[in-house]
Amino acid sequence: MDMSEIRKAEEIKLISEENGTRIDAWLSKMLDKYSRSYIQKLINDGLVLVNGTAVKSNYKVRMKDDITVQIPEPEVLDIVPEDIDVPILYEDEHIIVVDKPKGMVVHPAAGNYSGTLVNALMKHCGDNLSSINGVIRPGIVHRIDKDTSGVLVVAKSNEAHEKLSMMLKEHDINRVYIALVHGIIREEAGKIDAPIGRHPVDRKKMAVNTKNGRRAVTHFKVLERFKDATMLEVKLETGRTHQIRVHMSYIGYPIIGDTVYGRKKDKYNIEGQALHAKLLGFVHPITNEYMEFESELPEYFVKLLEELRRN
Missing domain, CATH: 3.30.2350.10 (Pseudouridine synthase)
Structure with missing residues (x-):
C-alpha cells in the first residue's frame, strides 16, 4: 500500500522497552483498545514502521526501537441504505x-x-x-x-x-x-x-x-x-x-x-x-x-x- 495515499486519522509514536516480543503482540498490549487482528491488518497494510521501515507481524521488537503506528481514517461507506424491516x-x-x-x-x-x-x-x-x-x-x-x-x-x-x-x-x-x-x-x-x-x-x-x-x-x-x-x-x-x-x-x-x-x-x-x-x-x-x-x-x-x- 502506498503510504502517501493513507489519510491518517491518528499517528502514534512509541519507544520499545522490551526485547524479543512479536510486534503484533507487543502493540496489542500497548494499544489495548485495538484488537490483535486489527493491529495485524495495520502491519500488513504497511502502517506500522520500526525505525522508519515497514515490518511483518512476526518482527521481534528490540530495546529502543522507534515505532510509529498510522491509524487510517475510516473509509466512507458506499453501500446503499435500504428500508428493510428487521426486528x-x-x-x-x-x-x-x-x-x-x-x-x-x-x-x-x-x-x-x-x-x-x-x-x-x-x-x-x-x-x-x-x-x-x-x-x-x-x-x-x-x-x-x-x-x-x-x-x-x-x-x-x-x-x-x-x-x-x-x-x-x-x-x-x-x-x-x-x-x-x-x-x-x-x-x-x-x-x-x-x-x-x-x-x-x-x-x-x-x-x-x-x-x-x-x-x-x-x-x-x-x-x-x-x-x-x-x-x-x-x-x-x-x-x-x-x-x-x-x-x-x-x-x-x-x-x-x-x-x-x-x-x-x-x-x-x-x-x-x-x-x-x-x-x-x-x-x-x-x-x-x-x-x-x-x-x-x-x-x-x-x-x-x-x-x-x-x-
Missing part, C-alpha cells in the same frame, strides 16, 4: 441487537449487494455503525448464515466493535442455537472437538481439516427425539464458518434442510437448514453489564416441529 431486540449508542430473519444475508458480498442486514442497518442507523470492517461490513462483529435465523449483535461504535471482537476471540460470548438433525442421537449430550478449515477439494465449502483447520469446539444437548430426527440445543465454544453444520454432518447427523453439508434432498421440503440462533449473552462492551437476548423459534421451525411430532 430490533435492543439498541443504544454503542450496540444494536437484532433478530435476523431466515433468508437474509448479513453483509454485502459478490452476488449480494442489496437486501442484506447491513443495507437495512445503514438505513436505520445512518452513519452510526463501526467502520473497522470497512465499506462492506460496517458494524459486523460476527455472522450467522443466510438461512440461519436468530440473534446477532452489531457494533455502532469502534470501541464497542474492538471489545466485542476480543470477547469472541476469548470465547466470552454465550451463543446457543436450536437445531433439528437427521437421525436419532442416543447420547444425552456430547462435545465435538474437530478442527475446521477449507474443504481440500471444494473451496466454497468448509470441512473438518486436521492438516490446515483451526480448532473448533461444539457442545450439544438432546432436547427431544422423533421417529428419525433429533432436536438439539447447541452451544458454540469457538466460532468457525459453518461450524455447527460441518460438525453435525461430520458425526453423521446433518442438519435437516442443509443441502451443502447434508442430504441433497429430504422429505421435509424446507429451504435452508433448520438452525436457529436462539440466545446471545455477553457483557456490554462499554457499561460492563451482562446482557442476554432470546429469539423465539420462527414459524417455519415451529411447523417442522409439529410435523415431526405428528409422525
